[in-house]
Amino acid sequence: MNKIAKLTLLCILCAFGTAYAQIDMPQPSPAGSVTSKVGLTDVTVDYFRPKMKGRAIFGEGSDFLVPFGQVWRTGANSGSKLTLSTDATIAGTKVEAGTYLIFTKPGKDSWDFMLYSDLSLGGNVNGYDKSKEVLSTSVKPEKVSPAVETLTFNISDISEDNTSANIQLTWSDVSVKVPIEVSFVDEVMAQIEKATQVNPTVYVQAANFYLSQNKDLEQALEWMNLYLAQGNNSKQFWHVHTKAKILAALDQKKEAIATAKNSLELAENNPQGDFGYVKRNKDLIKSLK
Known part of the structure; x- marks a missing residue:
């Protein structure tokens, strides 16, 4: 076999080997x-x-x-x-x-x-x-x-x-x-501290988180009040309901009932529906009496 034939055969074998190596099985x-x-x-x-x-x-x-x-x-x-x-x-x-x-x-x-x-x-x-x-x-x-x-x-x-x-x-x-x-409370609290400095609407998220973790409920109430005081936020009965729950957790039953009644009235008069908050408020009021 001459050199050209050997080189041709080698190229064919290399090409075959490369193709074979690429088969996905x-x-x-x-x-x-x-x-x-x-x-x-x-x-x-x-x-x-x-x-x-x-x-x-x-x-x-x-x-x-x-x-x-x-x-x-x-x-x-x-x-x-x-x-x-x-x-x-x-x-x-x-x-x-x-x-x-x-x-x-x-x-x-x-x-x-x-x-x-x-x-x-x-x-x-x-x-x-x-x-x-x-x-x-x-x-x-x-x-x-x-x-x-x-x-x-x-x-x-x-x-x-x-x-x-x-x-x-x-x-x-x-x-x-x-x-x-896992532990995430410290990380979330750090995010809250940073975010509320530039975006006051984060207050409602912060209040909800503190309520869910039963942490510093006075701070949670302060944040919720700050949020509800902005614009027409006080008409958002779902967040007013959260405020009522914070007050209840603080054992401020009178204030909690009054706030839940406010949320209930807003929910009943909402043209788009109450999203279940009529029942939630009634249940909360009942539990506090």
């Missing part, structure tokens, strides 16, 4: 991601999702894919990562904002859940160094039925006040929940 353990805002914190888990494929997953001994008592990368490929946009408390331990590898050690009655600071480790459990653990806690697994075929993470059980949730892992017949708590 489904992966046995596809990438997955779940994210949710808890309070003001973005909680994200990025992971790879292995399937059961008829295998026994968790149990005692080498017959199981993930034997009890051994550190597991908690997923496939390079493992799983948890990212927090702000500081949070996980299972009672303060964890700074950032990204961490998730490792677990499954057991029959208890699972160890660990966060690891060195992302370069990936899924290499053989190089695991306990000194790089940011968190290690034990949680009780729960049985689920029917079995979950594909490993699934979820941010579950978000509390009504948005201060807590669970980082949940489910696979096969097992579900594990790790509690996470």
Whole structure:
């Protein structure tokens, strides 16, 4: 074969190899991601999702894919990562904002859940160094039925006040929940202080927030009065109702009833409807008598 023929063949092989490398095919353990805002914190888990494929997953001994008592990368490929946009408390331990590898050690009655600071480790459990653990806690697994075929993470059980949730892992017949708590009051209060200096309409948001957190209700009442004193804001019966609730929380029942009656009258006479505030005001008045 002459030089020209060899060069031509080499070019063909290179072109074929390049085309082959660009083929996009489904992966046995596809990438997955779940994210949710808890309070003001973005909680994200990025992971790879292995399937059961008829295998026994968790149990005692080498017959199981993930034997009890051994550190597991908690997923496939390079493992799983948890990212927090702000500081949070996980299972009672303060964890700074950032990204961490998730490792677990499954057991029959208890699972160890660990966060690891060195992302370069990936899924290499053989190089695991306990000194790089940011968190290690034990949680009780729960049985689920029917079995979950594909490993699934979820941010579950978000509390009504948005201060807590669970980082949940489910696979096969097992579900594990790790509690996470967040704090946002200080951050919101700082925003309120800054925003009210340039935008007085934020006062009503601030008053509502303080009422919801039962914080400095005298300040909440002052802010609401400042808002209602502007323009025609005193006609906004939904905000007048909030003022009545603040007064009630301050145990100023007489003033609260009078304010609720004012809100009730405004709601009844609103051409666009009362939006449910007739009933809300009547219920509030009844509760204060």
